Amino acid sequence: MGFQIKSGVIPKAQKVILYGVEGIGKTTFASQFPNPLFIDTEDSSLYLNVKRFDKPTSWTMLLQEVDFVKQTRPCRTLIIDTMDWGEDLAKKHLMAQNHWQAIDSTGYGTRYVALADEIGKLLNSLSEVIELGINVVITAHAWLRKKEEPDEMGAYDRYELKLEKKTAPLVKEWADMVLFANYKTTIITDDKTNSKKATGGQRVMYTTHRPSWDAKNRLGLQDELPFDYSQIAQAFEAATNIQTQQVTQTAETQDIPLPSVPEETPEDQGDPVLETAPAPEYKENIPAVIPQDVADLMKINQVTVEEVMQIIYQGGFMPKDTPIGNIPTDLWGYLATNWDKALGLLNSKIRK
Incomplete structure (x- = not known):
């Protein structure tokens, strides 16, 4: 052997x-x-x-x-x-x-x-x-x-x-x-x-x-x-004297959009890090009725208010004519704790 x-x-x-x-x-x-x-x-x-x-x-x-x-x-x-x-x-x-x-x-x-x-x-x-x-x-x-x-x-x-x-x-x-x-x-x-x-x-x-x-x-x-x-x-x-392999990776190769990371300060220069594409700017105004934890996940994953409402409607959680202000608090909590499933529904049935 x-x-x-x-x-x-x-x-x-x-x-x-x-x-x-x-x-x-x-x-x-x-x-x-x-x-x-x-x-x-x-x-x-x-x-x-x-x-x-x-x-x-x-x-x-x-x-x-x-x-x-x-x-x-x-x-x-x-x-x-x-x-x-x-x-x-x-x-x-x-x-x-x-x-x-x-x-x-x-x-x-x-x-x-x-x-x-x-x-x-x-x-x-x-x-x-x-x-x-x-x-x-x-x-x-x-x-x-x-x-x-x-x-x-x-x-x-x-x-x-x-x-x-x-x-x-x-x-x-x-x-x-x-x-x-x-x-x-x-x-x-x-x-x-x-x-x-x-x-x-x-x-x-x-x-x-x-x-x-x-x-x-x-x-x-x-x-x-x-x-x-x-x-x-x-x-x-x-x-920890490790030579880290440098590979350039862009947003197109990611499963999710990139979160924002502050630019490196001068003392960081020279460390082996990968080049990453900047996160797309999230321009939509999220209503205050949407809890902060859900709003943050929406921003990271570039999910619009209309899309999150479609997740709620097409997921069968609420009737299609339900106003956003009438969405129960526990339903928002369910979305936050099952966000991967929500994204799966969004990508498979809504973002076609």
Whole structure:
């Protein structure tokens, strides 16, 4: 048999989870990865001079933005900021799709399983981004949870990803690197009075697992480092030294029209990215009666108001003479959560 045996380190794009306490600077840190492009779910990057998609207003929109990156490769690092807000979009998607009032443990946790399945779909899609040589950085908030141990350790506080219990393990296991950022407090003892005082507040990141937090890395990083990208830059670049193939792709080769992406800033020049056609300008005025999540999907996919009404009529959801103002809210929610089916109807029966 003609098997090949290779040796040595093989560079590859990295899957990074960056989580930490509120306000420590996760977004700024993420913006320093090579040629980043943000999917900003909570407007955290607005004060930074970075490339970003429009803020996703639905789970479907977020998935379409990831698909756009796979189709066009417009960056070296894709950043989802933050995962916990992205998880909220997935929850709203499932609630609208299944007419649930909440994501809870009803039915022996079947709703949490459905949520984990949606997050799994996103992670699978992001793995395909990795296969193209594009790094993926996912940021998340941290929260303290009480950890119960059956042995002599008893209970103690532990920092974890601010995600549901079935979601967090999926995200951690998916990643090559998990970095935890926190403020390090130093306790100073006064020799005269024997009193103790907390001081410092230095921002640090932890790169390896401890009972009080999750962290890991495969780059041989020190256990604790100042919270600054320069501390990992050399090791990260060495691990991801990939020559990305450049292929020109235009809107005609896409299944969906291209979302708009801001032009590259001068410091991005020289990074290997693909040339993409500009998104067609959406000129139609969408009535305020159409919810924002549906309106955003219409803009991305160049769907007119008349076409979305034809989807409703020809799909048999409402009589043909129904005014747009009389379309029920739950029907708009159904369209948003089943947007792929709506596009299928549009392209097969309406856009002939």
